[in-house]
Amino acid sequence: MIIAFCCHYCAYAAADLAGSLRIQYPPGVSVVKLPCTGKLDVQLVLDAFEHGADGVMVAGCMEGDCHYQQGNFNARRRVNYAKTLLQRIGLEPDRIRMFNMSSAMGKKWADAVTEMDETVRGLGPSPLGRRA
Amino acid sequence: MIVAEQKPLKEIQSLVGEAQTVLIVGCGTCVTVCFAGGEKEAGILGSLLRMSARMEGHEKSIGEVTVQRQCEWEYLDAIGDRIAEADIVLSLGCGVGVQALAERYPDAIVIPGLDTKFMGLPLEQGVWAERCAACGQCILGLTGGICPIARCSKQLLNGPCGGSSKGKCEVNPEIECAWQLIYDKLNAQGRLDLIMEITPPKDWRTGRDGGPRKIVRQDLRLVVTEEA
Ligand code: SF4
Numbered sequence: 229m230i231i232a233f234c235c236h237y238c239a240y241a242a243a244d245l246a247g248s249l250r251i252q253y254p255p256g257v258s259v260v261k262l263p264c265t266g267k268l269d270v271q272l273v274l275d276a277f278e279h280g281a282d283g284v285m286v287a288g289c290m291e292g293d294c295h296y297q298q299g300n301f302n303a304r305r306r307v308n309y310a311k312t313l314l315q316r317i318g319l320e321p322d323r324i325r326m327f328n329m330s331s332a333m334g335k336k337w338a339d340a341v342t343e344m345d346e347t348v349r350g351l352g353p354s355p356l357g358r359r360a
Numbered sequence: 361m362i363v364a365e366q367k368p369l370k371e372i373q374s375l376v377g378e379a380q381t382v383l384i385v386g387c388g389t390c391v392t393v394c395f396a397g398g399e400k401e402a403g404i405l406g407s408l409l410r411m412s413a414r415m416e417g418h419e420k421s422i423g424e425v426t427v428q429r430q431c432e433w434e435y436l437d438a439i440g441d442r443i444a445e446a447d448i449v450l451s452l453g454c455g456v457g458v459q460a461l462a463e464r465y466p467d468a469i470v471i472p473g474l475d476t477k478f479m480g481l482p483l484e485q486g487v488w489a490e491r492c493a494a495c496g497q498c499i500l501g502l503t504g505g506i507c508p509i510a511r512c513s514k515q516l517l518n519g520p521c522g523g524s525s526k527g528k529c530e531v532n533p534e535i536e537c538a539w540q541l542i543y544d545k546l547n548a549q550g551r552l553d554l555i556m557e558i559t560p561p562k563d564w565r566t567g568r569d570g571g572p573r574k575i576v577r578q579d580l581r582l583v584v585t586e587e588a
């Protein structure tokens with residue numbers, strides 16, 4: 229399971245567009261809409277992992293195009309910080325990744341999910357996942 | 361403000377040891393604004409400890425609570441029930457907060473999650489610098505508002521020393537020479553006369569050399585004493 233924190237102004241709309249265009253991408257992704265990736269809190273990311281997420285995507289606007297000017301840069305810093313935290317407890321930092329796209333990039337969204345899905349499959353299920 | 365840093369996770373884990381029920385107590389004042397031990401940091405640390413325990417194959421019950429000020433009894437009294445349930449109390453307050461908890465709850469095992477560093481201020485977001493060493497007898501009036509006790513590596517009262525070079529301290533080229541700063545400031549204000557006299561050695565009994573310090577204000581005390 230991959231949790232994708234998506235900005236309302238870009239990636240969320242891009243995911244929507246990908247759907248309208250019937251672009252295929254791996255199904256195991258759950259989208260959480262944020263008003264801006266600047267809303268992303270490291271705690272949200274950790275909560276996702278604590279509840280068994282295998283990977284976390286954070287998808288915001290193209291750099292320079294944030295609706296709130298700096299939000300996606302703040303998100304990038306937090307994603308990097310979250311990577312160091314994951315590393316400290318022995319989880320692979322590649323389980324979280326930041327993506328940038330515009331609302332018109334339905335294909336980019338599908339590619340991003342596909343890439344993330346491949347990365348996570350390579351790493352295997354999270355050791356924190358609920359054991360069946 | 362009091363500036364602190366969170367201890368490395370490994371150290372915190374070894375302090376927690378085998379304890380099953382851990383209560384992380386954050387503090388809502390200084391250590392919140394220096395992003396070391398506020399509600400957010402308590403939450404993050406809680407998640408990390410829970411996940412890391414689970415990855416090692418055991419579950420720990422780790423709760424978090426943040427009080428407005430860990431260094432005052434009133435705020436600590438409100439969390440008595442939570443403390444009573446915990447095997448160990450992991451304080452994210454400064455050293456004062458940790459001790460306040462340990463003193464108020466004598467049966468509780470209280471451990472520090474932070475290293476308390478200094479009294480200082482944020483120069484910019486994410487950068488803090490030391491400004492006062494609580495020497496007990498402030499001389500900022502002589503030094504243009506720049507503290508040579510906290511900011512001169514040698515705590516000189518009559519500086520700069522011979523190691524001052526291009527405004528930097530010989531101890532580390534990243535440290536600004538406090539005495540250069542003092543000189544420049546007083547020079548700009550036309551008040552160099554303040555440091556032309558040799559300042560005699562400081563009476564360190566007002567500092568830590570006089571042992572632990574205490575302030576008593578009879579005008580504020582609620583207990584009526586003879587002098588009052
Ligand atoms: S002179 Fe003493 S009290 Fe004043 S700022 Fe420096 S250390 Fe603090």
Ligand code: SF4
Binds near residue numbers: 511519525528529
């Ligand atoms: S170089 Fe300046 S700050 Fe450093 S020890 Fe000498 S007087 Fe103090």
